[in-house]
Amino acid sequence: MTDWTEKYRPTTLSEVRGNNKARDKLKQWADTWEDHGDAVILHGSPGVGKTSAAHALANDMGWPTIELNASDQRTGDVVKRVAGEAAKSGTLTGGTAGRRVVIMDEADNLTHNADRGGSRAITDVVKSANQPLILIANEFYDMSNSLRNACETIEFRNVSARSIVPALRDICRQENIEYESEALEAIAENDSGDLRSAVNDLQAVATTNGKLTRDDVVTGERDTTSGIFDFLDDLIKKQDAEGALKASYDVDETPDNMLNWIEDNLPKDYEGRELADAYGYMANADRWLGRVRATQNYKYWRYAGDNMTAGVAAARQGKKGGWTRYGPPSYWRKLGSSRGKRDTRDYIARKIAEESGISMSTARREVIPFLSAMTHHCKNRELTVAMAAQYDLEEKHVAFVTGSGKTTNKVQSIVEDAEESKAEAAVEHSGGAFEGFASESDGDEPTDDAEADETDDSADESTEAGAADSEPDETKADDGQASFGDFT
Secondary structure, eight states, X not given: OOOHHHHTOOSSGGGOOXXXXXXXXXXXXXXXXXXXXXXXXXXXXXXXXXXXXXXXXXXXXXXXXXEEEGGGOOSHHHHIIIIIHHTSOOTTTOSGGGOOEEEEEOGGGOOTGGGTTHHHHHHHHHHHOOSOEEEEESOGGGSOHHHHHTEEEEEXXXXXXXXXXXXXXXXXXXTTOEEOXXXXXXXXXXXXXXXXXXXXXXXXXXXXXXXXXXXXXXXXOSOHHHHHHHHHHIIIIIOOHHHHHHHHTTOOOOHHHHHHHHHHHGGGTOOHHHHHXXXXXXXXXXXXXXXXXXXXXXXXXXXXXXXXXXXXXXXXXXXXOSOOXXXXXXXHHHHHHOHHHHHHHHHHHHHHHHHHTOXXXXXXXXXXXXXXXXXXXXXXXXXXXXXXXXXTOOHHHHHHHHTOOTTSHHHHHHHHHHHHXXXXXXXXXXXXXXXXXXXXXXXXXOOOHHHHHHHHHHHHHHHHHHHHHHHHHXXXXXXXXXXXXXXX
């Protein structure tokens, strides 16, 4: 069955719904490109029409398109080779006036040094390109300052329900579907400015029933807050894998929101190995959701749901009883509302990425949540000290990961101990730095054979003594004490 979001994608800018100001600004950018030669960033929430507008503009201008996905071109050399070559002049393959437009989606997924130069490479391509270049991003401030400053920027806002309804009405007419106006209005209101989701919802309901009525539309009028709390209780404490999956069907939350709810409340009842296994399933769910965002194939939602519900329930070990105060997923949502917190998060992610050889995105999504669970409120003090020392964290960084107040005596003492640990490690590693020079100096003095034998004997004894002394240290390494290797 044909995906309606693709079938009814706008072919000209005049068909783009909502965001009239952004649409007109984009057209002006294209009309005057010969004068300024700047790249443009289209940014805004998923589903508001950024990519559709870019392709519609290309049709209007008669420009062939070359589309790249930044998340698939992460390293600097790949970006320069693929995007750089595409952005160079190509009169033979170009359209009007020899132009072609390069559209790079998910440009916000390239961040700083941890993605091995990808962001810097895109910035270089933007500055040297002699073809129109359109970057598309959901999170504008996840892009580097240098990249944002090198481009013109156009914000696409959430599409109002008033603009979504006519689009749904046109699709119904072309598909010969009978509908009630109240049904279309309900779909538009439910999808909170996301036109693409509204079209997907319309297709799901209309192709099932043939005639669209108000009763066919799930409006979310029930108490969703109460529902999510009941679901969390079933998932974390009561239901088996199959029961948890079925319980999720009654929760009126998007997969992304449900993931945040589970992620934030899971450590309140799970611990140790079961928590690690559960977060493994959560990481799998997050990867599937990433594929949805990258491909717009919403069939992948099913696999994300299986992992975050059935997988998490299967990870439970033993019975969970009592009452738990579950709360809304404030941890990640607060990040988006505060630039300072995003900077703190990105500093920690960058340190983890540099130490572990992974991307900042992986550090943010997979490693930091694990660290947060293991060091929650600094309860495991040795691990928290090791973490602070390994990643060179200050008080505000430790407070961010552990959820503790940065001015508390506990956090301050942990940072102090981490500094001492780093100093001791530095001294330990430099302890034998000058021994070779001392030996060479001693060796310059002439000795007879007897003296040489005595020297050899003493050296052997010293070596044996040193080996004996080192054995207890190896034993200590296995006594369960925290080590920096726990975080790499």
